Amino acid sequence: MSLLSLGMTGCLKDNAYEDHEIQSNRPIDGQPSVIELKVSANNLTRFVTLAFANSTKDTVVNLVPVTLATNGAAGEDINVTVGLRPSLVTDYNTGNGTAYDVPTPSMFSLVNNGVVTIPKGSNVGYLQIKMVPADFIGHDWAIGFVINSIDKSSYTISGNLSTAVVAVATKNQYDGLYDAAGFFVHPTVPRAFGFESQKVKTYNANTVTKALGDLGDATPINITVNADNTVTITPGPGASGSTALVGNYLDPTRPAYNNTYNPATKTFMLSYGYPMPTPTRTITEKVVYVGVR
Numbered sequence: 001m002s003l004l005s006l007g008m009t010g011c012l013k014d015n016a017y018e019d020h021e022i023q024s025n026r027p028i029d030g031q032p033s034v035i036e037l038k039v040s041a042n043n044l045t046r047f048v049t050l051a052f053a054n055s056t057k058d059t060v061v062n063l064v065p066v067t068l069a070t071n072g073a074a075g076e077d078i079n080v081t082v083g084l085r086p087s088l089v090t091d092y093n094t095g096n097g098t099a100y101d102v103p104t105p106s107m108f109s110l111v112n113n114g115v116v117t118i119p120k121g122s123n124v125g126y127l128q129i130k131m132v133p134a135d136f137i138g139h140d141w142a143i144g145f146v147i148n149s150i151d152k153s154s155y156t157i158s159g160n161l162s163t164a165v166v167a168v169a170t171k172n173q174y175d176g177l178y179d180a181a182g183f184f185v186h187p188t189v190p191r192a193f194g195f196e197s198q199k200v201k202t203y204n205a206n207t208v209t210k211a212l213g214d215l216g217d218a219t220p221i222n223i224t225v226n227a228d229n230t231v232t233i234t235p236g237p238g239a240s241g242s243t244a245l246v247g248n249y250l251d252p253t254r255p256a257y258n259n260t261y262n263p264a265t266k267t268f269m270l271s272y273g274y275p276m277p278t279p280t281r282t283i284t285e286k287v288v289y290v291g292v293r
Helices: 087-096 241-245
Strands: 002-011 033-037 045-052 059-068 078-084 108-110 115-118 124-131 141-150 155-157 163-171 176-185 191-204 207-211 220-225 231-235 260-262 267-274 281-291
Touching (some): 059 163, 141 155, 176 267, 231 241
Antiparallel strands (some): 033 059, 078 115, 207 220, 260 267
8 A cells, every 4th residue: 555645735815805705704695606626624725645456557636625615515516626726736836835746638637627626515626636546655745736716606616715735645655754763873973873753764665764763864874674574775866975875775783673563563674874884984774653644
């Protein structure tokens, strides 16, 4: 199994208050009937994680709820057309210091050309996309959406929840937050170290990336889980200098650290060093899963 992580944020504007298009200023009789891209029931931003198989087949995903924001359900079918707006991703990156890329058109498609039906008797329909989850693994992607039109004139497009940015990343089963504790053998500064909720990120289907010992995210290692649950450690993306030679190293003085992964406890027991083949710096650490990142 892998995880398809959907980070959703509603994009706001401030010029619709007096037109009663903002939910906090909506009359109690439900007029006007406002249509929203409502990614949170309680606030304007949320992050959601959903589980999907890391499949190479086309998969249809309910991605964004399109909501009729009235007390009662819709009295008729309402067809809402949602389109793409890549500039929303650029704006989000600029405002939040992120670096999401927009997937190419060949990587996904809008089901029914983006037309979402809020059915009679309900308040919500879902914008669906068709995608191959494996195409999204190991990279940070995001898609910008906007409500373009509604097929009936008695409904109004929300003034502050008409757009949304959805961050999409397929995660392998080892991705997550981990507590790490270990020891760094060093010729001048040997030391113990420990971290809570350290990020361990997907690199590909069976490899994750984490910081090398206590050297920080700028000095990464890759950990590949083999079929027999042994692990192979190699330099992570951007590794340079002597750390670019990092690899497996079994420390005979600490045999419990045997470069294995225990799927029952979601625990890595790691032993590695650099430079190779005779490391002058070696690291042993226990890395235990504590939650979704």
